[in-house]
Amino acid sequence: MASTATNFISLTAHAQNEAAHASASVLYRALSVPKPSRKAREDGTRYLQAQLAQARDLPCDMPASPDDLHAWVNERVTHVGEQYAAYLAARKDGAPRRYFATRSHALNFIRAVAPTKLVDGSWLYGTLRYWENPDFHPLILTYLEELGDGDPAMNHVTLYKKLLATHDCDDWQTLSDEHFVQGAIQLALGYQTERFLPEVIGYNLGYEQLPLHLLISAYELNELGIDPYYFTLHVTIDNAATGHAHKAAQAVADIVAQQDDPAGFYRRVRDGYRLNDLGMSTTSVIADFDPERALVAVLQEKTAVGRNMHSDYCRFAGKTVNEWLDNPEDAGRFLSELERAGWIRRGSDPEESRFWRLINGAGAEMFGVFSPREQQLLHDWITRADGNNRGMTFRAAARVRATREAVIGRTGMHLVGADNTTSNDPAALITALSPGAHHSAQGLQATRKFSAVLRG
Ligand SMILES: [Fe+2]
Ligand SMILES: [Fe+2]
Structure with missing residues:
Protein backbone atom coordinates (compact mmCIF):
# COMPACT_ATOMS: atom_id res chain seq x y z
CA MET A 1 0.00 0.00 0.00
CA PHE A 289 18.29 43.58 -24.90
CA ASP A 290 21.81 43.84 -26.25
CA PRO A 291 22.00 45.79 -29.55
CA GLU A 292 24.98 43.94 -30.95
CA ARG A 293 23.61 40.51 -30.03
CA ALA A 294 20.29 41.45 -31.63
CA LEU A 295 22.01 42.63 -34.81
CA VAL A 296 24.16 39.50 -35.05
CA ALA A 297 21.00 37.38 -34.64
CA VAL A 298 19.39 39.26 -37.56
CA LEU A 299 22.47 38.65 -39.73
CA GLN A 300 22.47 34.98 -38.79
CA GLU A 301 18.88 34.65 -39.94
CA LYS A 302 19.84 36.16 -43.30
CA THR A 303 22.70 33.76 -43.97
CA ALA A 304 20.46 30.88 -45.10
CA VAL A 305 19.07 32.84 -48.05
CA GLY A 306 22.01 35.16 -48.61
CA ARG A 307 24.90 32.71 -48.75
CA ASN A 308 24.87 32.14 -52.52
CA MET A 309 23.45 35.45 -53.64
CA HIS A 310 26.60 37.55 -53.68
CA SER A 311 29.22 38.07 -56.33
CA ASP A 312 32.82 37.35 -55.40
CA TYR A 313 34.26 40.82 -56.12
CA CYS A 314 34.72 41.89 -52.53
CA ARG A 315 36.76 40.03 -49.95
CA PHE A 316 36.93 40.69 -46.25
CA ALA A 317 39.91 39.19 -44.39
CA GLY A 318 40.52 37.03 -47.45
CA LYS A 319 37.01 35.56 -47.62
CA THR A 320 34.22 36.32 -50.08
CA VAL A 321 30.82 37.43 -48.81
CA ASN A 322 29.33 34.04 -49.70
CA GLU A 323 32.07 32.33 -47.69
CA TRP A 324 31.35 34.55 -44.70
CA LEU A 325 27.64 33.76 -44.91
CA ASP A 326 28.29 30.06 -45.25
CA ASN A 327 28.45 29.67 -41.49
CA PRO A 328 25.92 31.58 -39.31
CA GLU A 329 28.40 31.39 -36.42
CA ASP A 330 30.66 33.80 -38.33
CA ALA A 331 28.07 36.61 -38.44
CA GLY A 332 29.60 38.53 -35.52
CA ARG A 333 33.12 38.33 -36.98
CA PHE A 334 31.82 39.38 -40.40
CA LEU A 335 30.30 42.48 -38.81
CA SER A 336 33.69 43.34 -37.27
CA GLU A 337 35.40 42.81 -40.62
CA LEU A 338 32.93 45.15 -42.32
CA GLU A 339 33.86 47.76 -39.72
CA ARG A 340 37.58 47.11 -40.10
CA ALA A 341 37.30 47.48 -43.88
CA GLY A 342 35.56 50.84 -43.43
CA TRP A 343 32.23 49.65 -44.82
CA ILE A 344 30.68 50.53 -41.49
CA ARG A 345 31.72 53.70 -39.65
CA ARG A 346 30.40 53.52 -36.15
CA GLY A 347 29.69 56.75 -34.31
CA SER A 348 28.99 58.60 -37.59
CA ASP A 349 25.96 59.39 -39.67
CA PRO A 350 24.91 56.03 -41.22
CA GLU A 351 24.98 57.65 -44.66
CA GLU A 352 28.78 57.59 -44.36
CA SER A 353 28.70 53.79 -44.14
CA ARG A 354 28.84 51.96 -47.45
CA PHE A 355 27.05 48.97 -45.96
CA TRP A 356 24.16 51.15 -44.81
CA ARG A 357 23.83 52.72 -48.27
CA LEU A 358 23.63 49.23 -49.77
CA ILE A 359 20.52 48.36 -47.79
CA ASN A 360 18.76 51.67 -47.29
CA GLY A 361 17.07 54.09 -49.62
CA ALA A 362 15.77 54.14 -53.18
CA GLY A 363 18.01 52.31 -55.61
CA ALA A 364 19.97 50.55 -52.85
CA GLU A 365 21.42 47.30 -54.17
CA MET A 366 20.18 45.29 -51.21
CA PHE A 367 16.85 47.11 -50.91
CA GLY A 368 14.24 45.03 -49.08
CA VAL A 369 16.68 42.56 -47.53
CA PHE A 370 16.43 44.25 -44.12
CA SER A 371 12.99 45.08 -42.75
CA PRO A 372 12.38 48.55 -41.28
CA ARG A 373 12.79 47.15 -37.73
CA GLU A 374 16.08 45.49 -38.70
CA GLN A 375 17.27 48.66 -40.41
CA GLN A 376 16.51 50.60 -37.22
CA LEU A 377 18.64 48.12 -35.29
CA LEU A 378 21.57 48.56 -37.67
CA HIS A 379 21.08 52.34 -37.70
CA ASP A 380 21.19 52.58 -33.89
CA TRP A 381 24.18 50.25 -33.71
CA ILE A 382 26.09 52.32 -36.25
CA THR A 383 25.33 55.65 -34.57
CA ARG A 384 25.93 54.22 -31.07
CA ALA A 385 22.73 56.00 -30.06
CA ASP A 386 22.21 56.31 -26.31
CA GLY A 387 19.30 57.25 -24.06
CA ASN A 388 20.00 60.98 -24.37
CA ASN A 389 19.02 61.70 -27.94
CA ARG A 390 15.60 63.20 -28.33
CA GLY A 391 13.67 63.34 -31.56
CA MET A 392 10.10 64.42 -32.08
CA THR A 393 7.67 62.60 -29.80
CA PHE A 394 4.88 60.50 -31.26
CA ARG A 395 2.34 63.00 -30.04
CA ALA A 396 4.21 66.01 -31.37
CA ALA A 397 4.63 64.29 -34.74
CA ALA A 398 0.93 63.49 -34.77
CA ARG A 399 0.12 67.14 -34.15
CA VAL A 400 2.43 68.23 -36.94
CA ARG A 401 0.75 65.88 -39.35
CA ALA A 402 -2.57 67.15 -37.99
CA THR A 403 -3.48 63.51 -37.61
CA ARG A 404 -6.82 63.09 -36.04
CA GLU A 405 -6.15 60.79 -33.11
CA ALA A 406 -9.49 59.09 -33.38
CA VAL A 407 -9.23 55.54 -32.16
CA ILE A 408 -10.87 54.31 -35.35
CA GLY A 409 -7.81 55.59 -37.16
CA ARG A 410 -5.54 53.62 -34.85
CA THR A 411 -6.86 50.25 -35.86
CA GLY A 412 -8.01 51.10 -39.35
CA MET A 413 -11.09 49.08 -38.51
CA HIS A 414 -14.71 49.99 -38.15
CA LEU A 415 -17.57 48.33 -36.39
CA VAL A 416 -18.55 45.39 -38.53
CA GLY A 417 -21.87 46.01 -40.20
CA ALA A 418 -24.05 42.99 -40.75
CA ASP A 419 -25.07 40.96 -37.76
CA ASN A 420 -24.37 37.29 -38.48
CA THR A 421 -24.71 35.94 -34.96
CA THR A 422 -28.02 34.28 -34.36
CA SER A 423 -28.43 34.31 -30.62
CA ASN A 424 -28.82 36.82 -27.84
CA ASP A 425 -28.38 34.12 -25.22
CA PRO A 426 -25.13 34.86 -23.33
CA ALA A 427 -24.44 31.14 -22.85
CA ALA A 428 -24.55 30.59 -26.62
CA LEU A 429 -22.25 33.56 -27.27
CA ILE A 430 -19.44 32.49 -24.95
CA THR A 431 -17.56 30.36 -27.51
CA ALA A 432 -17.23 33.35 -29.84
CA LEU A 433 -15.66 35.37 -27.01
CA SER A 434 -12.73 32.96 -26.53
CA PRO A 435 -9.17 34.39 -26.47
CA GLY A 436 -8.54 33.08 -30.00
CA ALA A 437 -11.89 34.24 -31.41
CA HIS A 438 -13.01 37.52 -29.82
CA HIS A 439 -10.98 39.73 -32.15
CA SER A 440 -12.53 38.27 -35.33
CA ALA A 441 -15.52 40.02 -36.93
CA GLN A 442 -17.89 37.42 -35.50
CA GLY A 443 -16.23 37.56 -32.08
CA LEU A 444 -16.57 41.32 -31.95
CA GLN A 445 -20.26 41.10 -32.81
CA ALA A 446 -20.84 38.45 -30.18
CA THR A 447 -18.97 40.58 -27.63
CA ARG A 448 -21.24 43.56 -28.33
CA LYS A 449 -24.30 41.39 -27.76
CA PHE A 450 -22.92 39.78 -24.61
CA SER A 451 -21.94 43.18 -23.30
CA ALA A 452 -25.38 44.66 -24.02
CA VAL A 453 -27.09 41.84 -22.10
CA LEU A 454 -24.75 42.02 -19.14
CA ARG A 455 -24.78 45.77 -18.84
CA GLY A 456 -28.55 45.66 -19.22
FE1 LIG B 1 -5.61 44.97 -21.41
FE1 LIG C 1 -6.85 45.50 -17.42
Whole structure:
Protein backbone atom coordinates (compact mmCIF):
# COMPACT_ATOMS: atom_id res chain seq x y z
CA MET A 1 0.00 0.00 0.00
CA ALA A 2 2.77 2.32 1.09
CA SER A 3 4.77 1.57 -2.02
CA THR A 4 1.73 2.20 -4.25
CA ALA A 5 1.31 5.55 -2.55
CA THR A 6 5.00 6.32 -3.03
CA ASN A 7 4.78 5.33 -6.70
CA PHE A 8 1.79 7.57 -7.11
CA ILE A 9 3.60 10.49 -5.53
CA SER A 10 6.74 9.95 -7.60
CA LEU A 11 4.69 9.55 -10.76
CA THR A 12 2.86 12.75 -9.97
CA ALA A 13 6.14 14.51 -9.27
CA HIS A 14 7.53 13.10 -12.52
CA ALA A 15 4.48 14.26 -14.48
CA GLN A 16 4.76 17.68 -12.86
CA ASN A 17 8.41 17.91 -13.67
CA GLU A 18 7.69 17.06 -17.29
CA ALA A 19 4.89 19.59 -17.42
CA ALA A 20 7.17 22.23 -15.88
CA HIS A 21 9.50 21.76 -18.82
CA ALA A 22 6.74 21.36 -21.39
CA SER A 23 6.99 23.90 -24.12
CA ALA A 24 5.13 27.09 -23.24
CA SER A 25 5.05 28.07 -26.91
CA VAL A 26 3.48 24.76 -27.98
CA LEU A 27 0.77 25.09 -25.34
CA TYR A 28 0.31 28.76 -26.23
CA ARG A 29 -0.28 27.90 -29.87
CA ALA A 30 -2.69 25.11 -29.00
CA LEU A 31 -4.76 27.31 -26.67
CA SER A 32 -4.80 30.50 -28.71
CA VAL A 33 -6.90 29.04 -31.54
CA PRO A 34 -10.63 29.89 -31.53
CA LYS A 35 -11.66 26.47 -30.18
CA PRO A 36 -8.83 24.61 -28.42
CA SER A 37 -8.99 20.82 -28.31
CA ARG A 38 -9.81 18.93 -25.14
CA LYS A 39 -6.22 17.65 -25.06
CA ALA A 40 -4.85 21.20 -25.21
CA ARG A 41 -7.10 22.26 -22.34
CA GLU A 42 -5.96 19.29 -20.26
CA ASP A 43 -2.33 20.02 -21.07
CA GLY A 44 -3.12 23.46 -19.70
CA THR A 45 -4.12 21.94 -16.36
CA ARG A 46 -0.86 20.01 -16.03
CA TYR A 47 1.11 23.06 -17.07
CA LEU A 48 -0.62 25.20 -14.45
CA GLN A 49 0.00 22.63 -11.72
CA ALA A 50 3.69 22.65 -12.56
CA GLN A 51 3.85 26.46 -12.69
CA LEU A 52 2.03 26.72 -9.36
CA ALA A 53 4.52 24.31 -7.78
CA GLN A 54 7.26 26.76 -8.79
CA ALA A 55 5.29 29.86 -7.81
CA ARG A 56 4.67 28.66 -4.25
CA ASP A 57 8.34 29.23 -3.43
CA LEU A 58 8.18 32.89 -4.46
CA PRO A 59 7.60 35.78 -2.06
CA CYS A 60 4.11 37.32 -1.91
CA ASP A 61 3.39 40.88 -0.82
CA MET A 62 -0.41 40.52 -0.71
CA PRO A 63 -2.04 41.41 2.62
CA ALA A 64 -2.72 38.53 5.00
CA SER A 65 -6.45 39.29 5.03
CA PRO A 66 -8.78 40.07 2.10
CA ASP A 67 -10.26 42.87 4.25
CA ASP A 68 -7.08 44.87 3.70
CA LEU A 69 -7.01 44.55 -0.09
CA HIS A 70 -8.48 47.93 -1.01
CA ALA A 71 -6.13 49.81 1.32
CA TRP A 72 -3.22 47.78 -0.08
CA VAL A 73 -4.17 48.61 -3.68
CA ASN A 74 -4.38 52.31 -2.85
CA GLU A 75 -1.04 52.31 -1.04
CA ARG A 76 0.65 50.72 -4.01
CA VAL A 77 -0.79 53.27 -6.39
CA THR A 78 0.43 56.12 -4.20
CA HIS A 79 3.89 54.60 -4.08
CA VAL A 80 4.02 54.10 -7.86
CA GLY A 81 2.84 57.71 -8.33
CA GLU A 82 5.68 58.98 -6.14
CA GLN A 83 8.25 56.90 -8.00
CA TYR A 84 6.96 58.16 -11.35
CA ALA A 85 7.10 61.79 -10.17
CA ALA A 86 10.74 61.20 -9.16
CA TYR A 87 11.45 59.69 -12.59
CA LEU A 88 9.92 62.70 -14.38
CA ALA A 89 11.88 65.12 -12.21
CA ALA A 90 15.12 63.26 -12.99
CA ARG A 91 14.36 63.33 -16.71
CA LYS A 92 13.69 67.05 -16.51
CA ASP A 93 17.11 67.45 -14.93
CA GLY A 94 18.70 65.74 -17.91
CA ALA A 95 18.75 62.05 -16.91
CA PRO A 96 18.76 59.69 -19.91
CA ARG A 97 15.85 57.39 -20.70
CA ARG A 98 15.67 54.66 -18.09
CA TYR A 99 14.37 51.84 -20.29
CA PHE A 100 14.96 52.40 -23.98
CA ALA A 101 18.33 53.74 -25.05
CA THR A 102 17.24 53.59 -28.68
CA ARG A 103 14.22 53.23 -30.87
CA SER A 104 15.35 49.72 -31.83
CA HIS A 105 15.44 48.83 -28.14
CA ALA A 106 11.82 49.97 -27.82
CA LEU A 107 10.77 48.03 -30.92
CA ASN A 108 12.49 44.95 -29.55
CA PHE A 109 10.38 45.35 -26.39
CA ILE A 110 7.13 45.67 -28.34
CA ARG A 111 7.93 42.48 -30.23
CA ALA A 112 9.20 40.55 -27.19
CA VAL A 113 6.03 41.07 -25.13
CA ALA A 114 3.73 40.30 -28.08
CA PRO A 115 2.85 36.73 -26.99
CA THR A 116 1.51 38.09 -23.68
CA LYS A 117 -0.24 41.15 -25.11
CA LEU A 118 -1.99 39.17 -27.86
CA VAL A 119 -3.88 37.14 -25.28
CA ASP A 120 -4.60 40.14 -23.05
CA GLY A 121 -7.40 39.37 -20.61
CA SER A 122 -7.53 35.65 -21.50
CA TRP A 123 -7.14 34.49 -17.87
CA LEU A 124 -10.65 35.86 -17.27
CA TYR A 125 -12.33 34.08 -20.17
CA GLY A 126 -13.64 31.26 -17.97
CA THR A 127 -15.49 33.69 -15.71
CA LEU A 128 -18.07 34.35 -18.47
CA ARG A 129 -19.95 31.17 -17.68
CA TYR A 130 -20.75 32.60 -14.23
CA TRP A 131 -22.57 35.56 -15.78
CA GLU A 132 -25.68 34.93 -13.71
CA ASN A 133 -23.76 35.39 -10.44
CA PRO A 134 -23.35 39.14 -9.61
CA ASP A 135 -20.17 38.45 -7.61
CA PHE A 136 -18.48 37.61 -10.91
CA HIS A 137 -19.57 40.77 -12.67
CA PRO A 138 -16.46 42.81 -11.79
CA LEU A 139 -14.32 40.11 -13.45
CA ILE A 140 -16.62 39.70 -16.44
CA LEU A 141 -16.76 43.47 -16.98
CA THR A 142 -12.97 43.54 -16.87
CA TYR A 143 -12.85 40.83 -19.56
CA LEU A 144 -15.36 42.71 -21.70
CA GLU A 145 -13.30 45.89 -21.38
CA GLU A 146 -10.18 43.99 -22.48
CA LEU A 147 -12.28 43.10 -25.54
CA GLY A 148 -13.29 46.75 -25.99
CA ASP A 149 -16.92 45.67 -25.56
CA GLY A 150 -16.71 44.49 -29.16
CA ASP A 151 -15.42 47.76 -30.62
CA PRO A 152 -12.34 46.86 -32.71
CA ALA A 153 -10.88 50.30 -32.04
CA MET A 154 -10.83 49.52 -28.31
CA ASN A 155 -10.21 45.76 -28.29
CA HIS A 156 -6.81 45.37 -26.63
CA VAL A 157 -5.70 42.50 -28.85
CA THR A 158 -6.68 44.35 -32.02
CA LEU A 159 -4.87 47.47 -30.79
CA TYR A 160 -1.72 45.51 -30.11
CA LYS A 161 -1.86 43.76 -33.47
CA LYS A 162 -2.03 47.16 -35.14
CA LEU A 163 0.96 48.37 -33.11
CA LEU A 164 2.97 45.29 -34.15
CA ALA A 165 2.03 45.70 -37.81
CA THR A 166 2.82 49.44 -37.82
CA HIS A 167 6.37 48.76 -36.65
CA ASP A 168 6.99 45.56 -38.55
CA CYS A 169 7.23 43.58 -35.33
CA ASP A 170 4.79 40.80 -36.17
CA ASP A 171 7.47 38.14 -36.58
CA TRP A 172 7.28 37.36 -32.85
CA GLN A 173 6.50 33.64 -33.30
CA THR A 174 10.21 32.79 -33.29
CA LEU A 175 10.83 34.20 -29.80
CA SER A 176 12.24 31.87 -27.16
CA ASP A 177 9.99 29.66 -25.04
CA GLU A 178 10.49 31.89 -21.99
CA HIS A 179 8.65 34.67 -23.84
CA PHE A 180 5.54 32.48 -24.02
CA VAL A 181 5.32 31.50 -20.34
CA GLN A 182 3.03 34.32 -19.21
CA GLY A 183 0.75 33.91 -22.24
CA ALA A 184 0.54 30.14 -21.71
CA ILE A 185 -0.34 30.66 -18.02
CA GLN A 186 -3.03 33.19 -18.94
CA LEU A 187 -4.64 30.95 -21.54
CA ALA A 188 -4.50 27.89 -19.28
CA LEU A 189 -6.21 29.85 -16.48
CA GLY A 190 -8.89 31.03 -18.91
CA TYR A 191 -9.72 27.46 -19.93
CA GLN A 192 -9.56 25.87 -16.47
CA THR A 193 -11.37 28.42 -14.34
CA GLU A 194 -13.61 25.89 -12.65
CA ARG A 195 -10.59 24.01 -11.30
CA PHE A 196 -8.46 27.06 -10.60
CA LEU A 197 -10.90 29.78 -9.59
CA PRO A 198 -8.87 31.06 -6.60
CA GLU A 199 -5.71 31.13 -8.73
CA VAL A 200 -7.55 32.99 -11.52
CA ILE A 201 -8.73 35.79 -9.24
CA GLY A 202 -5.34 35.96 -7.54
CA TYR A 203 -3.56 36.18 -10.90
CA ASN A 204 -6.00 38.87 -11.99
CA LEU A 205 -5.33 40.88 -8.85
CA GLY A 206 -1.59 40.86 -9.58
CA TYR A 207 -1.91 41.58 -13.29
CA GLU A 208 -4.30 44.48 -12.97
CA GLN A 209 -2.24 46.56 -10.54
CA LEU A 210 -0.68 49.67 -12.03
CA PRO A 211 3.06 49.03 -12.33
CA LEU A 212 5.71 51.75 -12.53
CA HIS A 213 7.11 50.18 -15.71
CA LEU A 214 3.84 50.84 -17.56
CA LEU A 215 4.09 54.59 -16.92
CA ILE A 216 7.76 54.79 -17.83
CA SER A 217 7.49 52.66 -20.95
CA ALA A 218 4.52 54.72 -22.22
CA TYR A 219 6.47 57.94 -21.63
CA GLU A 220 9.59 56.70 -23.41
CA LEU A 221 7.74 55.09 -26.33
CA ASN A 222 6.10 58.43 -27.05
CA GLU A 223 9.49 60.10 -26.80
CA LEU A 224 10.84 57.70 -29.43
CA GLY A 225 8.00 58.44 -31.83
CA ILE A 226 6.04 55.24 -31.13
CA ASP A 227 2.31 55.40 -30.40
CA PRO A 228 1.99 54.74 -26.65
CA TYR A 229 -1.81 54.44 -26.70
CA TYR A 230 -1.97 50.72 -25.86
CA PHE A 231 0.09 51.45 -22.73
CA THR A 232 -1.55 54.73 -21.68
CA LEU A 233 -4.93 53.05 -22.10
CA HIS A 234 -3.88 50.57 -19.42
CA VAL A 235 -2.81 53.35 -17.09
CA THR A 236 -6.36 54.69 -17.20
CA ILE A 237 -8.41 51.50 -17.52
CA ASP A 238 -6.61 49.61 -14.74
CA ASN A 239 -6.96 52.49 -12.25
CA ALA A 240 -7.40 51.79 -8.56
CA ALA A 241 -10.44 54.01 -7.97
CA THR A 242 -12.92 52.46 -10.39
CA GLY A 243 -10.84 50.49 -12.88
CA HIS A 244 -9.58 46.95 -13.18
CA ALA A 245 -7.35 47.13 -10.09
CA HIS A 246 -10.36 48.12 -7.99
CA LYS A 247 -12.60 45.47 -9.58
CA ALA A 248 -9.91 42.81 -9.02
CA ALA A 249 -9.74 43.54 -5.29
CA GLN A 250 -13.52 43.67 -5.01
CA ALA A 251 -13.90 40.31 -6.74
CA VAL A 252 -11.39 38.62 -4.43
CA ALA A 253 -13.11 39.99 -1.32
CA ASP A 254 -16.62 38.99 -2.53
CA ILE A 255 -15.72 35.52 -3.78
CA VAL A 256 -13.56 34.61 -0.76
CA ALA A 257 -16.46 35.59 1.53
CA GLN A 258 -18.71 33.00 -0.18
CA GLN A 259 -16.40 30.05 0.49
CA ASP A 260 -16.83 27.30 3.08
CA ASP A 261 -13.10 27.50 3.77
CA PRO A 262 -12.18 31.15 3.17
CA ALA A 263 -8.64 30.78 4.59
CA GLY A 264 -7.78 27.79 2.36
CA PHE A 265 -9.30 29.52 -0.66
CA TYR A 266 -7.36 32.73 0.04
CA ARG A 267 -4.10 30.76 0.28
CA ARG A 268 -4.69 29.61 -3.28
CA VAL A 269 -5.53 33.18 -4.33
CA ARG A 270 -2.04 34.12 -3.15
CA ASP A 271 -0.50 31.29 -5.20
CA GLY A 272 -2.30 32.59 -8.28
CA TYR A 273 -1.01 36.09 -7.56
CA ARG A 274 2.55 34.70 -7.54
CA LEU A 275 2.11 33.24 -11.05
CA ASN A 276 2.63 36.79 -12.34
CA ASP A 277 6.32 36.48 -11.48
CA LEU A 278 7.12 33.49 -13.71
CA GLY A 279 8.65 33.68 -17.18
CA MET A 280 9.84 36.94 -18.67
CA SER A 281 8.51 40.18 -17.28
CA THR A 282 8.38 43.64 -18.85
CA THR A 283 11.52 44.68 -17.00
CA SER A 284 13.46 41.48 -17.72
CA VAL A 285 12.55 41.74 -21.42
CA ILE A 286 13.87 45.32 -21.43
CA ALA A 287 17.07 44.43 -19.54
CA ASP A 288 17.68 41.43 -21.81
CA PHE A 289 18.29 43.58 -24.90
CA ASP A 290 21.81 43.84 -26.25
CA PRO A 291 22.00 45.79 -29.55
CA GLU A 292 24.98 43.94 -30.95
CA ARG A 293 23.61 40.51 -30.03
CA ALA A 294 20.29 41.45 -31.63
CA LEU A 295 22.01 42.63 -34.81
CA VAL A 296 24.16 39.50 -35.05
CA ALA A 297 21.00 37.38 -34.64
CA VAL A 298 19.39 39.26 -37.56
CA LEU A 299 22.47 38.65 -39.73
CA GLN A 300 22.47 34.98 -38.79
CA GLU A 301 18.88 34.65 -39.94
CA LYS A 302 19.84 36.16 -43.30
CA THR A 303 22.70 33.76 -43.97
CA ALA A 304 20.46 30.88 -45.10
CA VAL A 305 19.07 32.84 -48.05
CA GLY A 306 22.01 35.16 -48.61
CA ARG A 307 24.90 32.71 -48.75
CA ASN A 308 24.87 32.14 -52.52
CA MET A 309 23.45 35.45 -53.64
CA HIS A 310 26.60 37.55 -53.68
CA SER A 311 29.22 38.07 -56.33
CA ASP A 312 32.82 37.35 -55.40
CA TYR A 313 34.26 40.82 -56.12
CA CYS A 314 34.72 41.89 -52.53
CA ARG A 315 36.76 40.03 -49.95
CA PHE A 316 36.93 40.69 -46.25
CA ALA A 317 39.91 39.19 -44.39
CA GLY A 318 40.52 37.03 -47.45
CA LYS A 319 37.01 35.56 -47.62
CA THR A 320 34.22 36.32 -50.08
CA VAL A 321 30.82 37.43 -48.81
CA ASN A 322 29.33 34.04 -49.70
CA GLU A 323 32.07 32.33 -47.69
CA TRP A 324 31.35 34.55 -44.70
CA LEU A 325 27.64 33.76 -44.91
CA ASP A 326 28.29 30.06 -45.25
CA ASN A 327 28.45 29.67 -41.49
CA PRO A 328 25.92 31.58 -39.31
CA GLU A 329 28.40 31.39 -36.42
CA ASP A 330 30.66 33.80 -38.33
CA ALA A 331 28.07 36.61 -38.44
CA GLY A 332 29.60 38.53 -35.52
CA ARG A 333 33.12 38.33 -36.98
CA PHE A 334 31.82 39.38 -40.40
CA LEU A 335 30.30 42.48 -38.81
CA SER A 336 33.69 43.34 -37.27
CA GLU A 337 35.40 42.81 -40.62
CA LEU A 338 32.93 45.15 -42.32
CA GLU A 339 33.86 47.76 -39.72
CA ARG A 340 37.58 47.11 -40.10
CA ALA A 341 37.30 47.48 -43.88
CA GLY A 342 35.56 50.84 -43.43
CA TRP A 343 32.23 49.65 -44.82
CA ILE A 344 30.68 50.53 -41.49
CA ARG A 345 31.72 53.70 -39.65
CA ARG A 346 30.40 53.52 -36.15
CA GLY A 347 29.69 56.75 -34.31
CA SER A 348 28.99 58.60 -37.59
CA ASP A 349 25.96 59.39 -39.67
CA PRO A 350 24.91 56.03 -41.22
CA GLU A 351 24.98 57.65 -44.66
CA GLU A 352 28.78 57.59 -44.36
CA SER A 353 28.70 53.79 -44.14
CA ARG A 354 28.84 51.96 -47.45
CA PHE A 355 27.05 48.97 -45.96
CA TRP A 356 24.16 51.15 -44.81
CA ARG A 357 23.83 52.72 -48.27
CA LEU A 358 23.63 49.23 -49.77
CA ILE A 359 20.52 48.36 -47.79
CA ASN A 360 18.76 51.67 -47.29
CA GLY A 361 17.07 54.09 -49.62
CA ALA A 362 15.77 54.14 -53.18
CA GLY A 363 18.01 52.31 -55.61
CA ALA A 364 19.97 50.55 -52.85
CA GLU A 365 21.42 47.30 -54.17
CA MET A 366 20.18 45.29 -51.21
CA PHE A 367 16.85 47.11 -50.91
CA GLY A 368 14.24 45.03 -49.08
CA VAL A 369 16.68 42.56 -47.53
CA PHE A 370 16.43 44.25 -44.12
CA SER A 371 12.99 45.08 -42.75
CA PRO A 372 12.38 48.55 -41.28
CA ARG A 373 12.79 47.15 -37.73
CA GLU A 374 16.08 45.49 -38.70
CA GLN A 375 17.27 48.66 -40.41
CA GLN A 376 16.51 50.60 -37.22
CA LEU A 377 18.64 48.12 -35.29
CA LEU A 378 21.57 48.56 -37.67
CA HIS A 379 21.08 52.34 -37.70
CA ASP A 380 21.19 52.58 -33.89
CA TRP A 381 24.18 50.25 -33.71
CA ILE A 382 26.09 52.32 -36.25
CA THR A 383 25.33 55.65 -34.57
CA ARG A 384 25.93 54.22 -31.07
CA ALA A 385 22.73 56.00 -30.06
CA ASP A 386 22.21 56.31 -26.31
CA GLY A 387 19.30 57.25 -24.06
CA ASN A 388 20.00 60.98 -24.37
CA ASN A 389 19.02 61.70 -27.94
CA ARG A 390 15.60 63.20 -28.33
CA GLY A 391 13.67 63.34 -31.56
CA MET A 392 10.10 64.42 -32.08
CA THR A 393 7.67 62.60 -29.80
CA PHE A 394 4.88 60.50 -31.26
CA ARG A 395 2.34 63.00 -30.04
CA ALA A 396 4.21 66.01 -31.37
CA ALA A 397 4.63 64.29 -34.74
CA ALA A 398 0.93 63.49 -34.77
CA ARG A 399 0.12 67.14 -34.15
CA VAL A 400 2.43 68.23 -36.94
CA ARG A 401 0.75 65.88 -39.35
CA ALA A 402 -2.57 67.15 -37.99
CA THR A 403 -3.48 63.51 -37.61
CA ARG A 404 -6.82 63.09 -36.04
CA GLU A 405 -6.15 60.79 -33.11
CA ALA A 406 -9.49 59.09 -33.38
CA VAL A 407 -9.23 55.54 -32.16
CA ILE A 408 -10.87 54.31 -35.35
CA GLY A 409 -7.81 55.59 -37.16
CA ARG A 410 -5.54 53.62 -34.85
CA THR A 411 -6.86 50.25 -35.86
CA GLY A 412 -8.01 51.10 -39.35
CA MET A 413 -11.09 49.08 -38.51
CA HIS A 414 -14.71 49.99 -38.15
CA LEU A 415 -17.57 48.33 -36.39
CA VAL A 416 -18.55 45.39 -38.53
CA GLY A 417 -21.87 46.01 -40.20
CA ALA A 418 -24.05 42.99 -40.75
CA ASP A 419 -25.07 40.96 -37.76
CA ASN A 420 -24.37 37.29 -38.48
CA THR A 421 -24.71 35.94 -34.96
CA THR A 422 -28.02 34.28 -34.36
CA SER A 423 -28.43 34.31 -30.62
CA ASN A 424 -28.82 36.82 -27.84
CA ASP A 425 -28.38 34.12 -25.22
CA PRO A 426 -25.13 34.86 -23.33
CA ALA A 427 -24.44 31.14 -22.85
CA ALA A 428 -24.55 30.59 -26.62
CA LEU A 429 -22.25 33.56 -27.27
CA ILE A 430 -19.44 32.49 -24.95
CA THR A 431 -17.56 30.36 -27.51
CA ALA A 432 -17.23 33.35 -29.84
CA LEU A 433 -15.66 35.37 -27.01
CA SER A 434 -12.73 32.96 -26.53
CA PRO A 435 -9.17 34.39 -26.47
CA GLY A 436 -8.54 33.08 -30.00
CA ALA A 437 -11.89 34.24 -31.41
CA HIS A 438 -13.01 37.52 -29.82
CA HIS A 439 -10.98 39.73 -32.15
CA SER A 440 -12.53 38.27 -35.33
CA ALA A 441 -15.52 40.02 -36.93
CA GLN A 442 -17.89 37.42 -35.50
CA GLY A 443 -16.23 37.56 -32.08
CA LEU A 444 -16.57 41.32 -31.95
CA GLN A 445 -20.26 41.10 -32.81
CA ALA A 446 -20.84 38.45 -30.18
CA THR A 447 -18.97 40.58 -27.63
CA ARG A 448 -21.24 43.56 -28.33
CA LYS A 449 -24.30 41.39 -27.76
CA PHE A 450 -22.92 39.78 -24.61
CA SER A 451 -21.94 43.18 -23.30
CA ALA A 452 -25.38 44.66 -24.02
CA VAL A 453 -27.09 41.84 -22.10
CA LEU A 454 -24.75 42.02 -19.14
CA ARG A 455 -24.78 45.77 -18.84
CA GLY A 456 -28.55 45.66 -19.22
FE1 LIG B 1 -5.61 44.97 -21.41
FE1 LIG C 1 -6.85 45.50 -17.42
